[in-house]
Structure formats: structure tokens, C-alpha cells
Amino acid sequence: xxxxxxxxxxxxxxxxxxxxxxxxFVIGLWAITTNDTYSSIFNTLSGGVVTTLWVTLLSFxxxxxxxxxxxxxxxxxxxxxxxxxxxYVEIIRGVPILVFLFYIAFVAAPAMVAAxxxxxxxxxxxxxxxxxxxxxxxxxxxxIFALTVCYSAFIAEIFRAGIEAVDRGQIEAARSLGLSxxxxxxxxxxxxxLRTILPPLGNDFVSMVKDSALVSALxxxxxxxxxxxxxxxxxxxxxxxxxxxxxxxTMTISLSxxxxxLERVMDARTSR
Numbered sequence: 001x002x003x004x005x006x007x008x009x010x011x012x013x014x015x016x017x018x019x020x021x022x023x024x025f026v027i028g029l030w031a032i033t034t035n036d037t038y039s040s041i042f043n044t045l046s047g048g049v050v051t052t053l054w055v056t057l058l059s060f061x062x063x064x065x066x067x068x069x070x071x072x073x074x075x076x077x078x079x080x081x082x083x084x085x086x087x088y089v090e091i092i093r094g095v096p097i098l099v100f101l102f103y104i105a106f107v108a109a110p111a112m113v114a115a116x117x118x119x120x121x122x123x124x125x126x127x128x129x130x131x132x133x134x135x136x137x138x139x140x141x142x143x144i145f146a147l148t149v150c151y152s153a154f155i156a157e158i159f160r161a162g163i164e165a166v167d168r169g170q171i172e173a174a175r176s177l178g179l180s181x182x183x184x185x186x187x188x189x190x191x192x193x194l195r196t197i198l199p200p201l202g203n204d205f206v207s208m209v210k211d212s213a214l215v216s217a218l219x220x221x222x223x224x225x226x227x228x229x230x231x232x233x234x235x236x237x238x239x240x241x242x243x244x245x246x247x248x249x250t251m252t253i254s255l256s257x258x259x260x261x262l263e264r265v266m267d268a269r270t271s272r
Contacts, residue, residue, distance in 0.1 A: 021253060028246040037236065041243045044230050048223035049247060055140065055222065056212045059147035060205050066148060067155030074160045085156070092153035097146075098214050104146035105218050110134045143215035151208055158200045162193035195266055202259035206252050213248070223247050 031038045073085030092100070113132045123129045166189050174184040216225035223244055231240040 021249075025246075025250065028242070032243070032246070037239055038243060041230060041234075041236065041240050045223055045226050045240075045243055045247060048221060048226040049251075051140070051220065052209070052212050052222045052251075055144055055147070055215060055220065056205075056209050059144050059151065059212070060208050062144070062148040063151035063155050063208075064201070066152035068159050070152060070156035071159030071163060074156060075163050089153045089156055092150060095150075097150050097211055098217065100150050101143065101146045101214055101217065104149065105139065105142040108145075109137050109142050113137055139218045140215075140220055143212075143218055143220050147208065147212065147215070151204065155201065155204060158197055158204065159193070162195075162197035163189060165196050166192045198266060199259060199263045202255070202262060206255045206259065209251050209255065210248065 032042045033039065070085045070088060073081040074089070076082050076085070095103075113134050113136075117124065117131050120129060120131075124131050170188055170192075171184060174188045175181075179187065212222060213224040216222055216228060219225065227240050227244040231237045234240070
């Protein structure tokens with residue numbers, strides 16, 4: 001007689017790698033809540049979480065908007081736009097993020113301030129506005145600008161791949177029905193491309209959370225910078241960087257699981 005089928009418990013369905021991560025999270029949380037040293041370090045670094053998320057969210061939002069514009073240029077029928085967008089993508093992707101961060105912070109930022117003062121010279125001369133200074137250009141915004149430019153090139157390729165994955169026959173059918181280029185993109189192309197775009201876009205957001213640690217090189221008070229300052233003053237390098245790793249892992253793994261869940265939801269809707 002066959003045995004009745006039993007649905008495995010939730011714990012049994014969890015993959016081993018996720019169980020191991022949950023175990024590490026519980027150990028880290030237990031250490032932070034029960035050990036005074038870890039608690040003190042966590043309280044010191046917790047302020048950097050807000051800066052890290054602020055820099056990441058703004059950079060990703062701006063990079064997504066800029067990346068979409070570049071992707072439209074990459075798929076444009078006008079050769080000048082297509083070549084200019086391709087030039088931008090190839091140049092930006094060929095420079096390491098840290099090098100580009102320094103370039104924006106110490107080369108482009110002073111040039112932007114000088115250009116602003118030159119353009120606003122009549123207003124400055126009449127006393128309407130004060131001249132801009134390089135010191136007034138906050139390093140947080142320099143970091144946001146640098147991450148925006150760097151990631152826009154990668155996000156542009158994600159958008160381009162999603163747009164080109166849409167069947168050309170549907171675009172031609174939409175155009176034959178009298179839809180303008182914008183309405184064709186808005187109603188036909190983009191909703192279908194979104195299914196292809198969202199998973200890698202989510203992965204890029206997770207990567208940006210990690211790459212935001214590079215802004216500590218500019219002195220931005222994120223998790224990494226606060227951890228560096230805390231460790232150098234207390235000499236508790238092991239404990240401090242354990243907490244730094246714990247904070248980054250908590251954010252990135254949570255976001256990775258969210259991206260996986262969104263992928264499953266979208267696959268389920270697509271298969272209907």
C-alpha cells in the first residue's frame with residue numbers, strides 16, 4: 001500500500017545555503033545584543049547605514065533614468081545618437097569605478113563649479129546669487145554623481161537588451177495601427193521589456209550597495225568609513241569589520257532574496 005504523500009515542512013524546503021546564512025545572521029545578532037563591545041561598535045556604525053542607503057538609492061534612481069535615455073539612444077535609428085550613446089557606454093565601462101570616483105570628485109567637480117560661475121556671471125556680478133565654491137560641492141553629492149554616471153552605462157545595456165528582446169513584429173504591428181513612436185514604446189515595448197529588465201536591474205542595485213563602500217575613499221561617512229575610523233581609534237579591527245560585514249551582508253542578502261522572489265512572481269505571471 002503506497003504511503004500517503006506528505007508536504008515537507010518549511011524548514012525542510014529551505015536550501016542549505018540559506019540555512020547557513022540564517023545561522024550566521026543569528027550568531028551575529030546574538031553577539032551584537034549580548035556583547036558590550038559589539039553593541040558599542042554597532043551603535044557607532046548604525047549611522048552609516050542611513051548614508052549608505054541614501055547614496056545608493058539616489059545614485060540608482062538617477063542611474064536608471066540616465067541609463068534608460070542612453071539605451072534609447074543605443075537603439076535609435078539615428079546614427080549620431082547611436083554612436084554617441086555607444087561611445088559613452090564603452091568609455092564609462094572601461095574605467096574602474098574607484099578611478100572614476102576620484103576623477104569626478106577632484107577633476108570634474110571643480111570644472112563644474114567653474115562652469116557654473118562662468119554661466120551665472122551676470123547674476124553673480126549683480127549680487128543676485130553668491131559664486132559657487134568647490135568646498136561647497138558636498139562630497140556626498142560628488143559620490144552620488146560618480147556612481148550615477150558609472151552605473152548608468154551598465155544599466156543602459158540592461159535596458160537595451162530588454163528592448164531588443166521584444167519581437168519586432170509586435171512593434172511593426174503597433175506602428176501599423178497608428179501608434180506614435182512614444183506610445184508604441186510606452187504601451188507595447190516597455191511593458192514586455194520590463195520582464196527581462198527587472199531581474200538584472202535588481203542585481204545591479206545589490207551590487208551598488210556593495211560598491212557604495214568605495215565612497216569612503218572620499219571621506220563620506222558611510223558604514224565603511226565609520227568602521228575604518230572606529231577600528232583605527234580602538235584597534236578592535238576583528239570586531240569592527242565583523243560588524244561592517246554583518247551590516248553589508250544583511251542588506252545585500254535581503255535584497256538578493258527580494259530579487260529572487262520578484263523573479264519567481266514574474267515567471268509565474270508569464271507562464272499563465
